Ligand code: ATP
């Protein structure tokens with residue numbers, strides 16, 4: 639039996655929003671992915687630490703993807719002690735499912751820094767990488783960055799893909815909540831309810 643194409647979408651998801659979900663939907667359609675796994679980072683290595691616990695962030699992902707059988711989530715980075723290195727996640731997943739083909743989904747703002755990730759060249763042992771457009775980082779700039787940063791044999795395993803531009807970020811959502819403003823229609827209704835129930839980001 640041939641393997642399934644699986645998308646791996648890492649992030650802080652503090653909180654998950656409609657921008658993330660639309661990325662996953664459009665990538666899954668275009669690359670004919672059987673499944674997209676959302677992997678919330680425990681301790682992200684390259685950024686400010688999350689405002690909310692891993693458990694809350696995982697629960698919000700669960701709320702967001704409920705009802706979509708193509709989308710799943712995994713606590714594997716949250717459960718691993720120490721920093722969440724993507725390369726270790728992909729190594730683990732590809733050993734667990736050796737017949738499947740993994741596609742790592744990365745937004746343009748993170749893609750431009752990909753070369754600086756821990757053992758970034760090793761990623762190509764385990765997956766192909768899909769770089770996604772995001773408002774604020776033009777794809778042609780990203781294309782130039784990638785060709786400058788990686789050798790051709792790696793560049794051929796990086797796919798750049800333009801998705802519907804949704805200028806939504808978790809930072810902006812957190813700010814709105816702090817300021818007592820509405821975040822309706824920026825996150826799924828169930829995530830909105832979860833945030834209210836647990837009084838997150840106040
Ligand atoms: P923060 O503002 O806290 O950094 P974020 O909105 O950037 O939050 P992350 O959890 O950091 O969300 O992002 C996870 C992944 O999703 C990253 O690869 C990021 O580039 C991508 N991403 C997030 N929002 C969008 C968006 N609106 N369009 C395209 N890609 C996105």
Ligand code: MG
Nearest residue numbers: 650747807808
């Ligand atoms: Mg971000």
